[in-house]
Amino acid sequence: LPQVLDAVSVPVIAAGGYSTGRGLASALAAGADGIAMGTRFMMTSDSPTPKDTLERYIGTADTQQIRVTTAVDGMRHRMIDNDFIQHLESAGPFGRLWIALRSARKWKAQTGMSTAHMIKTFFKAIKDDPSAMSQVIMAANQPVLLQRSMVEGFPDEGILPSGQVAAAIDSLPSCEELIDSIVREAEQCLSRLAINGHSENGEQPLQAGACT
Numbered sequence: 001l002p003q004v005l006d007a008v009s010v011p012v013i014a015a016g017g018y019s020t021g022r023g024l025a026s027a028l029a030a031g032a033d034g035i036a037m038g039t040r041f042m043m044t045s046d047s048p049t050p051k052d053t054l055e056r057y058i059g060t061a062d063t064q065q066i067r068v069t070t071a072v073d074g075m076r077h078r079m080i081d082n083d084f085i086q087h088l089e090s091a092g093p094f095g096r097l098w099i100a101l102r103s104a105r106k107w108k109a110q111t112g113m114s115t116a117h118m119i120k121t122f123f124k125a126i127k128d129d130p131s132a133m134s135q136v137i138m139a140a141n142q143p144v145l146l147q148r149s150m151v152e153g154f155p156d157e158g159i160l161p162s163g164q165v166a167a168a169i170d171s172l173p174s175c176e177e178l179i180d181s182i183v184r185e186a187e188q189c190l191s192r193l194a195i196n197g198h199s200e201n202g203e204q205p206l207q208a209g210a211c212t
Contacts, residue, residue, distance in 0.1 A: 005031045019165045021185020028186070029193065039163040046175045050153025054172065056080065056160065063167045071096070072159060073139035080160035084145070093134065100137035103145070 001014050014027040015036040027035050042049055043057055057080065060066060065081050071088040079085060088096055142159070149158030173181070 001027065001030055001032060017163055017165045019169060021182040021187075022189055024182055024186040025189035025193075028190065039166050040169065040178065041175065043166065043169050043172060044175050044178055045172045047172075049150055052153045053149055053155045053160070056082070056155040057162065057166050058170065058172065060162070060166050061170070063164050066162050066164050066167055072145075073142065074135040075139075077159070078162060078164070080162045080166065082149075082160055083156040084158065088138075097134040097137075100134040100141065103138070103141050 001012070005012055011033040012031070013034050013036050014030075014032040015038075018024065018027065018035040018037050019040040024035050039057075041047070043054065047054065049057075060080050066078060067081060068076050068078050069085055069089060070076055071085060088099060091099060145158040146161070147158070149155050149160055152158075
């Protein structure tokens with residue numbers, strides 16, 4: 001964040017790991033204009049995320065359960081550990097290819113993967129590069145895997161993207177309650193540092209809009 005602030009002259013929104021008023025206060029004190037929160041807003045009572053999936057996030061109390069994996073499509077993704085990811089990571093190149101093909105075939109209505117197409121793709125990949133082909137197929141599968149866990153509510157049959165901050169969250173307040181508590185805590189922190197809206201610099205009091 002300090003490096004970005006030194007390099008640009010536009011408003012900066014800090015993102016990554018923010019979930020509290022202390023985090024907002026630290027970002028503002030560093031010179032940012034606000035914070036963005038993804039995981040924290042997803043973990044609220046207003047979130048459309050299904051109950052079973054939210055319970056999996058709430059039940060994640062250890063950062064060891066949230067890790068970076070390249071097993072899905074070769075790119076680095078931070079996710080909550082689940083059966084699907086473990087299965088992918090324990091499989092070899094041909095195993096991952098088969099899992100990818102079966103996954104695409106399972107949801108053929110969304111992916112268009114017919115049995116004949118699956119068999120043809122499998123044998124083509126054997127002759128070429130099974131690892132690369134499995135990554136391509138899994139990349140195409142990602143929207144379906146996200147839908148399975150984050151929309152349909154089957155957390156072990158899809159993928160669970162998450163920031164590490166999920167391990168520090170143990171409640172599901174409403175968005176209104178969350179924003180109010182974050183702003184209140186941030187104002188208290190800034191007041192203690194004598195840099196809030198009542199400081200000699202004449203800055204305006206903190207507004208809820210500083211948190212997005």
